Amino acid sequence: MTAHLTPIRWCDDDSLELLDQRWLPSRRETLRIDTAEAAAEAITAMVVRGAPAIGITAAYGVVLAARQATGPEWPARLDAAMTRLGASRPTAINLFWALERMRAVITAHRHADAPPVERLLETARDIQRQDLADCLAMGAYGAELLAREAPKAVMTHCNTGALATGGHGTALGVIRTAWDRGLITHVHANETRPWLQGARLTAWELAEERIPVTLAVDSAASLLLAQGKIGWLIVGADRVTANGDVANKIGTFALAVQARHFGVKVMVVAPTSTFDASLASGDDIPIETRESRELTHQGERVVAPDGIDIYNPVFDVTPAGLIDVIVSEKGVIESPDRNSLAAWLDASDPGGFA
Structure with a gap:
């Protein structure tokens, strides 16, 4: 397995790091993503590509949106973020599959005072872990x-x-x-x-x-x-x-x-x-x-x-x-x-x- 290739990484500072595939193979550059809008733009611009990777990135994009959503309107803000992420690459069904996984978490907590950031982050990480296991199988x-x-x-x-x-x-x-x-x-x-x-x-x-x-x-x-x-x-x-x-x-x-x-x-x-x-x-x-x-x-x-x-x-x-x-x-x-x-x-x- 290519352990040294980590194109998608959630960072300790609660941001998302993407290996910018537009520059390969001439050089390795990473792009730090800290908003759902930036995640959607990265998907559209082919910073990250490939159906499973698009889905993983979108899931982390929802986490970024949740970290910035406050007040009683947080569910509507997350719905808007997922709509934007869903429009980034419409052919890859993995994108919508991942967003539905995230939407299920949001729905279960919709009446809470704040978005379930940690639960969403664990779901995104699980999507990434499961994809690796699926690939090996x-x-x-x-x-x-x-x-x-x-x-x-x-x-x-x-x-x-x-x-x-x-x-x-x-x-x-x-x-x-x-x-x-x-x-x-x-x-x-x-x-x-x-x-x-x-x-x-x-x-x-x-x-x-x-x-x-x-x-x-x-x-x-x-x-x-x-x-x-x-x-x-x-x-x-x-x-x-x-x-x-x-x-x-x-x-x-x-x-x-x-x-x-x-x-x-x-x-x-x-x-x-x-x-x-x-x-x-x-x-x-x-x-x-x-x-x-x-x-x-x-x-x-x-x-x-x-x-x-x-x-x-x-x-x-x-x-x-x-x-x-x-x-x-x-x-x-x-x-x-x-x-x-x-x-x-x-x-x-x-x-x-x-």
Whole structure:
């Protein structure tokens, strides 16, 4: 596990410290957060990213709001803070799952004279601790799948490692565990435009742990998959709908289509906090789009014509039919569809899921 990577840390002075991922890998800088508004801005600005990490950060943002809320109007102030945090990145369901955990604490204490700061802080810490435990469990389940066949290389997209979670990672957590057990031979990381999370973050995490990695331009994926040396495409998720469709970083859908063509299996790794039974299919997932400058500029250099139309979605939706297996902290769902997902989730968690 990447013990030296602590992207989210609650400090003794009751502030939140975030590793500013916008600067990696060139330098490590931390950002001190002391208001819920600053936490929301950090999520939107990609200081912290990755669905589980977004949820953890939002939970601590509620704690910051509670520390500053006084008087009989404190519940309304916390409600406003959670609304602002919920608007920071709308596709990641973990964000709303974490906020609902915090809202339950607030509701239980709504008639108190002051907000339950310590109880909220313990809940946020529990969300962070549980995410790490979930990542380790997913790593073990995913590695067991890879152990069914001879070791081969794997491909991954975006960043799903310790930087995106409470530690270890989801898809990258499977890769870490599998490498430790001698179940994979190499990792191919796609650069993941336009924010280059694969280049800046995934390649960096793997290099830090001396796991052999090759970084490739996104559009080279089909060439690599065609060589027959890659056994699995392993990716994370920002939302899984009731029929098994998966929202993940833009480019995942295309990769899954290519993987199916070349006979490469697709593994989605996501905690049950990423599952959203309220949405029937991927058609219902809100897809975040970002500003045009991310495509028209490289730093201060202009790389596109002035005034051109820009389409910059952050996520796409991979249909369940292109996914071989979904791995969660509670086990494995093979050939996911509406029926298999419902049956598996009922068996593993009779209380339902997010």
